[in-house]
Every structure is written in C-alpha cells, then in structure tokens.
Amino acid sequence: MSTIPKSFIREILHVTVQPGMISFAGGLPNPHFFPVREIAAAALDVLAADGDSALQYSTTERYEPLRQYIAQRYRDKRGMDVSADEILITNGSQQGLDLIGKAFIDSGDPIAIERPGYLGAIQAFAVFEPQFCPVPLLADGVDIDRLSEVLAQRRVKFFHTVINFQNPSGTSYSQDRRGELAGVLERYETMVVEDDPYGELRFAGAVEPSMRQWLGGNAVLLGSFSKIVAPGLRLGWICAQPDVMDRLVVAKQAGDLHSNSLCQRILHQYLVNNDLDAHIAKITSAYKRQRDAMVRAMEEHFPAQVSFTRPEGGMFIWVTLPEALSALELFEPAVQQKVAFVPGTPFFVDGGGRRNMRLNFSNADEESIEEGIRRLGRIIEEQLSDKHRRSS
Amino acid sequence: MSTIPKSFIREILHVTVQPGMISFAGGLPNPHFFPVREIAAAALDVLAADGDSALQYSTTERYEPLRQYIAQRYRDKRGMDVSADEILITNGSQQGLDLIGKAFIDSGDPIAIERPGYLGAIQAFAVFEPQFCPVPLLADGVDIDRLSEVLAQRRVKFFHTVINFQNPSGTSYSQDRRGELAGVLERYETMVVEDDPYGELRFAGAVEPSMRQWLGGNAVLLGSFSKIVAPGLRLGWICAQPDVMDRLVVAKQAGDLHSNSLCQRILHQYLVNNDLDAHIAKITSAYKRQRDAMVRAMEEHFPAQVSFTRPEGGMFIWVTLPEALSALELFEPAVQQKVAFVPGTPFFVDGGGRRNMRLNFSNADEESIEEGIRRLGRIIEEQLSDKHRRSS
Numbered sequence: 001m002s003t004i005p006k007s008f009i010r011e012i013l014h015v016t017v018q019p020g021m022i023s024f025a026g027g028l029p030n031p032h033f034f035p036v037r038e039i040a041a042a043a044l045d046v047l048a049a050d051g052d053s054a055l056q057y058s059t060t061e062r063y064e065p066l067r068q069y070i071a072q073r074y075r076d077k078r079g080m081d082v083s084a085d086e087i088l089i090t091n092g093s094q095q096g097l098d099l100i101g102k103a104f105i106d107s108g109d110p111i112a113i114e115r116p117g118y119l120g121a122i123q124a125f126a127v128f129e130p131q132f133c134p135v136p137l138l139a140d141g142v143d144i145d146r147l148s149e150v151l152a153q154r155r156v157k158f159f160h161t162v163i164n165f166q167n168p169s170g171t172s173y174s175q176d177r178r179g180e181l182a183g184v185l186e187r188y189e190t191m192v193v194e195d196d197p198y199g200e201l202r203f204a205g206a207v208e209p210s211m212r213q214w215l216g217g218n219a220v221l222l223g224s225f226s227k228i229v230a231p232g233l234r235l236g237w238i239c240a241q242p243d244v245m246d247r248l249v250v251a252k253q254a255g256d257l258h259s260n261s262l263c264q265r266i267l268h269q270y271l272v273n274n275d276l277d278a279h280i281a282k283i284t285s286a287y288k289r290q291r292d293a294m295v296r297a298m299e300e301h302f303p304a305q306v307s308f309t310r311p312e313g314g315m316f317i318w319v320t321l322p323e324a325l326s327a328l329e330l331f332e333p334a335v336q337q338k339v340a341f342v343p344g345t346p347f348f349v350d351g352g353g354r355r356n357m358r359l360n361f362s363n364a365d366e367e368s369i370e371e372g373i374r375r376l377g378r379i380i381e382e383q384l385s386d387k388h389r390r391s392s
Numbered sequence: 393m394s395t396i397p398k399s400f401i402r403e404i405l406h407v408t409v410q411p412g413m414i415s416f417a418g419g420l421p422n423p424h425f426f427p428v429r430e431i432a433a434a435a436l437d438v439l440a441a442d443g444d445s446a447l448q449y450s451t452t453e454r455y456e457p458l459r460q461y462i463a464q465r466y467r468d469k470r471g472m473d474v475s476a477d478e479i480l481i482t483n484g485s486q487q488g489l490d491l492i493g494k495a496f497i498d499s500g501d502p503i504a505i506e507r508p509g510y511l512g513a514i515q516a517f518a519v520f521e522p523q524f525c526p527v528p529l530l531a532d533g534v535d536i537d538r539l540s541e542v543l544a545q546r547r548v549k550f551f552h553t554v555i556n557f558q559n560p561s562g563t564s565y566s567q568d569r570r571g572e573l574a575g576v577l578e579r580y581e582t583m584v585v586e587d588d589p590y591g592e593l594r595f596a597g598a599v600e601p602s603m604r605q606w607l608g609g610n611a612v613l614l615g616s617f618s619k620i621v622a623p624g625l626r627l628g629w630i631c632a633q634p635d636v637m638d639r640l641v642v643a644k645q646a647g648d649l650h651s652n653s654l655c656q657r658i659l660h661q662y663l664v665n666n667d668l669d670a671h672i673a674k675i676t677s678a679y680k681r682q683r684d685a686m687v688r689a690m691e692e693h694f695p696a697q698v699s700f701t702r703p704e705g706g707m708f709i710w711v712t713l714p715e716a717l718s719a720l721e722l723f724e725p726a727v728q729q730k731v732a733f734v735p736g737t738p739f740f741v742d743g744g745g746r747r748n749m750r751l752n753f754s755n756a757d758e759e760s761i762e763e764g765i766r767r768l769g770r771i772i773e774e775q776l777s778d779k780h781r782r783s784s
Contacts, residue, residue, distance in 0.1 A: 028449055036443030039654075043435040051428030055622035057420055091483065091648035098647045102519055107499060123646040127494055230447035232653035254515040255490045256483035260652045261624035262431075 008346055009119065012331075016340045022372035024359040025340040027167060027315060030290075031363075033283045034230045035270065042269035046262070054262045060253045061088050063264035069271055070223065070237050080210060086239050088248055089259045093197050093236040096222040097124035097160075099255065100193055100238075103247040104157050105130045112150055112159040112190075114142055116318075116347035116356070118167050121160050121195065130157070132349040137169055141177030144184055151188035158191040158220075163211070164199040165314025168347045168358035172312060175208050182214030189218070191244075197224040197236070200280050202313035203288035217241035225267060227315070228280050233263045287315065293366040294359065294373060301377030303384060308359075315362035318344075321355040321380065324387040328354070330379060337375045400738055401511065404723075408732045414764035416751040417732040419559060419707060422682075423755075425675045426622045427662065434661035438654070446654045452645045453480050455656035461663055462615065462629050472602060478631050480640055481651045485589050485628040488614040489516035489552075491647065492585055492630075495639040496549050497522045504542055504551040504582075506534055508710075508739035508748070510559050513552050513587065522549070524741040529561055533569030536576055543580035550583040550612075555603070556591040557706025560739045560750035564704060567600050574606035581610070583636075589616040589628070592672050594705035595680035609633035617659060619707070620672050625655045679707065685758040686751065686765060693769030695776060700751075707754035710736075713747040713772070716779040720746070722771060729767045 016023035046054050061067065067087040074082040090096045097120060105111060105128035113121065115134035122132070133150045136143045142161065150156060161181075164172045173181070185192050194211045212219035217240075224236035238248055252258070291310075294317055298308055305322035321327060327343035334341065344356025361369060408415035438446050453459065459479040466474040482488045489512060497503065497520035505513065507526035514524070525542045528535045534553065542548060553573075556564045565573065577584050586603045604611035609632075616628035630640055644650070683702075686709055690700055697714035713719060719735035726733065736748025753761060 026449075031444040031448050034444055034447040036439055036447065039447065040436060040439040040443070043439070044432060047428055047432040047435070051432070052423040052426055053624075055426040055428065055431065055624040056423050057418075057618075057623045091652070094646075095648040120649075127643065127646050226449075230654075231449045232445075232447040234648060234650070234652045251519065254486075254519050255647070256487040256626060257512075258626070260483070260626045260655055262622075262658075263652055263655060266654075 009342065012340065012342055015335055018338075021335075021338050021340055022364060022368045022375075023340045024361070024364065024372060025342050026363060027360055028363040029227050029231060029315070030283070030286065033279070033286065035274065035279065038270055038274050039230070039266060042266045042273060045269050045273070046265040050265070054265045056261065058258050058261045060249050060258045062258070063089065063261065063268060066264050066268040067237075069268060070239070074239065078207070078210060080212060082239055086241060086245060088238045088240070088245060088252060089264060090236050090238055090252070091234040091256070091259050092226055092231065093195060093222040093224040094120050094124060095255070096236055096238045097121050097193075097195070098127070099248050099251045100158070100220065101125045101128040102251040102255070103244075104191075110154040110156045112147060112156045113349070114161055114166065115350070116168050116344065116353060117160070117349065118162045118195065119346050121162075122349060125160070134348065134350055137166065137171055139171065141171070141173035142181065144177065144180045147181070148184045151184060151190055156188070156190055158193050159185060160193040160195060162195045162198070164196055165201065165311050165316070167198070167314070167316055168342070168344070169318040170309040170311030170314060170316045171318075172205070173208065178208055178211065179214070182211060185211075185215060185218065191218050191220060193220050193222065195222045197222070197227050198314035200228050201284050201287060201315065203284045203291070204312040212239070217243065220244055228276065228283070229267065229270065233267055235259060235263060235267055284313070287313075287362050289366060290361040290364065290369060291317070293369045294361045297370045297373035298377075301374045303377075303381060305384075306380060315360055317359045317361060319357040319359060321357070322384065323355070324391075325380065325383055326354050327357045330357070330376075330383065333379050333383075334376060337379060339372045339375045341376070401734065404732065404734060407727055410730075413730050413732055414756060414760045414767075415732045416753070416756065416764060417734050418755060419752055420755040421619050421623060421707070422675070422678065425671070425678065427666065427671065430662055430666050431622070431658060434658045434665060437661050437665070438657040442657070446657045448653065450650050450653045452641050452650045454650070455481065455653065455660060458656050458660040459629075461660060462631070466631065470599070470602060472604060474631055478633060478637060480630045480632070480637060480644060481656060482628050482630055482644070483626040483648070483651050484618050484623065485587060485614040485616040486512050486516060487647070488628055488630045489513050489585075489587070490519070491640050491643045492550070492612065493517045493520040494643040494647070495636075496583075502546040502548045504539060504548050505741070506553055506558065507742070508560050508736065508745060509552070509741065510554045510587065511738055513554075514741060517552070526740065526742055529558065529563055531563065533563070533565035534573065536569065536572045539573070540576045543576065543582055548580070548582055550585050551577060552585040552587060554587045554590070556588055557593065557703050557708070559590070559706070559708055560734070560736070561710040562701040562703030562706060562708045563710075564597070565600065570600055570603065571606070574603060577603075577607060577610065583610050583612060585612050585614065587614045589614070589619050590706035592620050593676050593679060593707065595676045595683070597704040604631070609635065612636055620668065620675070621659065621662065625659055627651060627655060627659055676705070679705075679754050681758060682753045682756065682761060683709070685761045686753045689762045689765035690769075693766045695769070695773060697776075698772060707752055709751045709753060711749040711751060713749070714776065715747070717772065717775055718746050719749045722749070722768075722775065725771050725775075726768060729771060731764045731767045733768070
C-alpha cells in the first residue's frame with residue numbers, strides 16, 4: 001500500500017521540474033525568503049568560535065542551546081510549560097514521525113490518522129506495518145464521534161494529527177474540536193501525536209491551544225524549522241515528556257546517533273543574531289497574498305460546483321471536484337497545459353480522494369497562480385461539458 | 393537485550409567527560425585534525441554561489457556531485473566499477489545500518505554478525521527485532537567454518553562485517569579470508585553488509601579488495617566521512633546496486649526525506665577545494681604514532697598474561713585479560729584513577745567479553761596514552777596479585 005502513493009508522488013515531482021511548468025504539486029517553501037546571507041554569517045560565527053565542537057560527535061538530544069531556544073519559544077509564544085529536557089532535535093519533523101513509529105508501532109498495531117492524512121506520516125508509519133484507522137476530517141477538525149468509535153473498538157497506539165493548516169486539506173482544528181478531541185483521547189488513554197510544521201504560518205484567526213495543554217504527557221508534539229527558516233537544514237524537534245522521550249532517544253541513537261551538529265549550531269546562531277518573528281511575519285504576509293491570489297482565481301475561473309478550503313495559514317488548498325470528475329483524469333491534460341498538482345488519492349490509505357486535488361500556493365508567485373488556476377479552470381470546464389454531453 | 397549495552401555505554405560516556413579523565417572509552421576522531429577553516433571557506437562558497445538550493449528540500453539520493461565524487465573515488469582508489477546512481481547519501485554510516493535494517497529485517501529474521509560485533513550495528517538492527525547469529529571473529533577475519541554452519545542452518549538475511557580495523561577488535565580481514573567469505577556467501581546466496589568507516593585510516597599493510605569485487609550486487613557497502621573529514625557533518629553513504637538501492641531509497645524517504653542539503657554541499661565544496669588524500673595522510677600518521685604509543689605502553693606496563701591486538705589502522709585496540717580478571721571489575725578502580733575504557737560485554741549479544749576491554753587511541757595524545765596505560769597496568773597488577781593471594 002504505502003509504496004504506491006510514494007512512487008506516484010515521485011512521478012509527479014519528476015513532471016513538475018519540466019521547464020515552464022506551473023507547479024502547485026510540491027510542498028516547498030518559497031526560497032525567496034531563505035535567509036541565505038544570515039545563515040552564511042552564522043556559519044562563520046560558529047566555525048570561528050567553536051569549530052572543533054561543531055564538527056565533532058555530540059550527544060543524541062542536543063545541541064543544548066537550540067533545545068533551550070525551542071522550549072523558551074513554547075513558553076513565550078504559547079504559555080506552555082516546556083523544558084529543554086523535553087526537546088529532542090530531529091532531522092526535520094519527518095524523522096520525528098519515523099522515531100515515533102519505531103518507538104511505538106509493532107506490526108499490526110492499530111493507529112488512528114486523519115482522512116485525508118499527511119502522506120509523509122503515512123509513509124513513515126507504514127514501514128512499521130501498523131493497521132491504519134483513518135478517521136474523516138471535517139471542516140474544523142477530526143470527526144470526534146467516529147474517532148470515539150474507533151478508540152472504543154481497538155487498542156489504538158496513538159492518533160496522529162496535523163492540527164494547524166493540515167497537509168493536504170488546509171484544515172485547522174477549532175478550539176471546541178480540540179477540547180472534544182482531548183476529552184475522547186483522555187477517556188481512552190490514547191496518546192496524540194500533534195504534528196505542527198505549519199502552525200506559525202498563520203495569516204488569519206487566533207492561535208489555539210496545543211493538545212499538550214490538555215493532555216500533558218499523553219501529547220507528543222512535532223515541530224520543524226523547515227517552513228519558518230529553511231528545509232535544507234533538515235532540523236525539527238520532538239517535544240515529549242520523560243517516559244516517551246527515553247524511548248525516542250534510544251530510537252534516535254540507533255537511527256543516526258544525532259542530528260547534524262554543524263547545522264544545529266548554525267541555526268541557533270542564526271536565531272540569536274536575527275528576529276525570527278519578523279522573518280516569519282515576512283513569509284506569512286507573502287503566503288497570505290499567494291493564498292488570496294489562488295482563492296480569487298478559483299472563484300473566478302472554477303465552475304461553481306467545485307468547492308475548496310480557505311485555509312487561515314500554511315501552504316495548501318484542498319479542492320473537491322463535482323461528482324462527474326476525477327482528479328486523476330484531470331492530471332494528464334493539466335500537465336500538457338503545463339500545470340501540475342497532486343491528485344487526492346495518495347492521502348487516503350483506504351481508497352477515496354478521487355475527486356480531490358491538493359494545490360500548493362507557497363512556491364509560486366501571484367501571476368503564475370492566476371495563470372495556472374485559469375488553465376486548470378478551463379480543463380475542468382472542458383471535462384465537465386464533455387461528461388455532460390456523453391451522459392445526455 | 394539491545395537496550396542494556398546502550399544505557400551502559402551511555403553511563404560510561406558520562407564518566408569520561410569528568411575533568412582530568414584520560415578516556416580510551418569513546419570512538420571519537422581527533423578534533424585537532426578537523427579542517428575548520430577549510431569548512432568555513434567551503435560554507436561561504438556554497439552559500440554565495442547557490443544558497444537557495446542549498447537551503448531547499450532536495451531529492452532523497454543526492455547531492456549529485458557528492459555522489460559522483462564518492463563513486464569516482466571508488467573507481468580511482470579501489471578500481472571498483474561504481475556509478476553515482478549506486479550511491480545514497482546518509483546521515484553517517486549509522487543511518488546506513490538503520491536503513492538496511494528497515495529494508496531487510498522482519499521481526500525474527502536471522503542475521504549474522506561478528507562476535508564481538510559493532511555496537512552501533514547491534515543497536516540499529518535490534519530495533520527491527522532480528523535473531524542475531526554471532527559468528528566468532530578470529531585474528532584475520534570471521535570464522536568461516538562457523539559462518540558456513542550458520543548459513544546452512546538458517547535462511548540468514550545478511551552478514552554484517554566491519555571489514556577493516558573492526559570496532560571493537562581492531563581486526564582486519566586478510567585477502568584469503570575475504571576470498572573464503574565470498575565463497576561461502578555465494579554458496580548460500582547471502583548478502584554481505586560491508587561496513588567500512590575506518591578503511592582509509594590505514595597505517596600498515598596493503599589495501600585488500602572489497603567484497604563487492606567478488607559478490608557484485610550481493611554486497612552492500614557502507615562508507616562515512618566521519619573519520620576522514622568530520623563526524624559533526626553526519627554524512628556517509630550506502631553503495632548498492634539498483635534492486636537494493638530502490639528499497640533503501642524508500643526507507644530513507646520515509647525516514648527523513650533526505651540528508652542535510654547544506655552540509656552535503658559544504659562537504660563537496662571542501663573536497664573540491666582541498667586534497668583529501670593529503671588530509672587523510674596527516675590523520676593516519678598521527679593515529680599511527682598514537683597506536684604505537686599505546687602498544688609500546690602496554691608492552692611495558694601490562695603483565696605478560698594480558699594480550700592485545702596490534703591493528704594496522706583504525707582507532708581501537710582490543711585487550712584480553714587473564715582468566716582470573718574481569719574488565720567490569722577493573723572499570724570502577726580505573727575510573728577512580730581517572731582512566732576510562734569500554735568493557736567488552738556490550739559487544740556480545742549472547743554473553744561473553746567478560747575479559748575484554750576496548751581501548752580507543754585516536755582521541756588522546758601520546759603522553760596521556762602512556763600515562764593512562766601505566767595506570768591501567770598498575771590496576772591490573774594489583775587485581776592479579778589480589779586474586780592470586782585469595783586463591784592461595
């Protein structure tokens with residue numbers, strides 16, 4: 001199962017690098033905002049001050065000042081009681097998912113995920129052969145009743161959620177839904193994996209509390225610098241309380257000893273030298289313009305039967321086509337017209353997503369977004385009238 | 393089983409950072425030889441020339457020029473027919489072991505390892521719950537007859553070997569033993585995982601052929617820049633033919649998408665700007681002096697009943713104590729005398745190693761080596777006469 005979406009996405013990404021392609025397919029941050037000069041300055045600082053340590057082996061959990069920075073940020077920005085000991089530095093949040101799979105999934109274990117679900121999580125967990133229990137995602141969070149049924153039926157190891165601006169759907173959990181989720185997880189003593197790479201890319205709405213604020217040690221948080229600084233550094237983190245942390249550190253040590261020491265220090269030096277909030281504000285205001293451009297273009301160029309999400313942050317919009325259409329059938333003609341997207345099917349482990357498309361708006365300028373959506377709209381119109389003709 | 397040596401080693405490493413400790417316990421390269429200034433220059437080059445790409449997501453296998461460099465080096469130095477497509481960049485060779493475990497081990501699968509075995513491999517594989525089949529290591533390679541019996545009895549997934557200057561024993565395979573190993577692996581169609589992080593740290597003897605030169609696609613090679621450039625970069629590689637490579641790439645993508653892009657480029661730029669062979673020559677001549685100092689000191693200060701290996705390269709010497717003694721009982725008094733080493737037991741998955749110590753010589757200067765061995769020798773003498781007194 002898991003290898004099918006993977007090779008499919010891979011094929012898509014090969015297509016997207018063709019010259020002239022307008023790609024809404026990837027999940028790339030806009031490289032225009034990478035702080036290249038600031039990273040170079042930080043690299044020089046680090047190598048001049050402490051080159052030997054930056055190039056040596058280190059302990060599994062650190063770099064210590066980076067762990068402290070992350071914990072401090074949880075305290076300052078979210079009012080959360082997090083200590084540096086509860087932070088494990090990982091190679092992006094993707095490795096966080098891998099370590100959680102390693103530490104918690106035995107072959108055949110049920111785990112609950114969102115439907116549609118984050119493909120990277122599906123891939124990471126699939127290696128450990130769980131029984132996936134997908135629970136539908138509604139407009140403001142997971143279907144609580146359905147989740148409750150799943151947890152009642154099976155001894156689920158954990159529930160994985162991308163809680164803000166989900167990939168692929170753009171959905172965020174409302175405060176009410178979070179509270180209900182906490183209630184049901186508490187009732188069944190089920191751990192939540194709160195995966196939050198996009199949470200700081202918010203351009204509307206209020207910051208909602210983390211599941212950790214309800215569940216304490218039964219919430220494991222994943223964070224990442226990929227979307228707010230740069231993904232090429234491959235640095236993210238897991239935030240977890242000691243009993244969970246111990247298992248994750250063993251898995252991390254067995255997996256690759258520790259994350260890149262040099263880049264951990266460069267990143268930390270960058271964070272010390274610069275104003276991260278100002279940097280994030282720059283990114284989010286650009287992404288907001290790009291989302292606005294995409295929503296506006298879809299309102300103008302897509303037929304009224306096409307629906308789509310209007311995310312308050314993040315990088316993705318989720319499109320639902322009319323019953324008659326298939327996103328897979330749209331894909332070929334779109335590529336011929338030099339527009340790429342990801343059809344919905346890879347995000348469903350149990351079939352589904354036939355009528356869905358994931359559109360990324362973070363890595364295209366407003367002009368390309370307008371043009372790409374115009375082309376997609378034309379193809380949708382054509383296929384719709386084609387189907388209509390045939391059926392009448 | 394696997395978590396016992398891990399926490400034990402961890403405890404030891406806590407001890408070794410005490411002030412004034414002479415540590416033969418770790419496996420650290422000598423930071424004196426880290427090319428700090430050259431890495432800084434390379435970082436500036438990379439970020440000035442191509443910062444956006446260096447900080448963006450990339451494909452799983454690359455950075456492409458680094459893969460080409462590694463393949464070229466196999467061709468130039470070893471006369472091996474390796475193409476860049478056969479190289480997957482990993483986070484040190486530790487992640488190579490993890491990916492091989494992921495791709496090949498199902499719970500309960502028999503795998504053959506050396507006895508004593510490399511602890512990092514034991515830890516990486518243990519996560520996937522194999523049945524370990526340890527095969528004794530003799531003076532010039534694994535016990536071929538015993539390996540042959542193991543392969544005849546069980547459908548072993550692969551045999552893992554640290555073929556040059558093994559950790560912990562310092563043992564290298566002779567050419568004859570390699571040929572015999574190839575023969576028996578061929579007979580039972582068993583894959584070899586040739587783990588070779590120390591191969592370039594040779595200060596005596598001739599370079600022997602790789603198992604790949606006999607076994608082709610049935611040999612998977614692991615290499616690392618940790619010992620020849622710097623471990624903090626966390627960069628190594630797997631060299632494997634396409635069918636194996638496909639499985640490893642899937643595992644790598646699920647695990648952390650790809651290795652650190654920035655450091656891959658910095659490392660490549662460093663390799664382009666500098667003479668790696670000259671750098672390695674500098675390291676190995678220092679390590680040779682350090683090994684010589686350790687051997688000389690052991691000949692002088694250790695009782696004649698203590699035996700030890702005289703490795704032709706690498707970083708470790710393996711000590712065997714007389715029957716009456718236990719390395720674990722030596723550990724406490726040694727730490728009190730401010731000398732640390734790793735007792736042999738963690739390197740055995742089936743018990744054993746009671747009389748062994750692993751001594752690292754790469755990360756201490758000649759003076760400390762002489763002093764540390766002198767202290768160890770005194771403790772050994774004391775314990776020997778103590779035992780002798782009690783038994784008489």
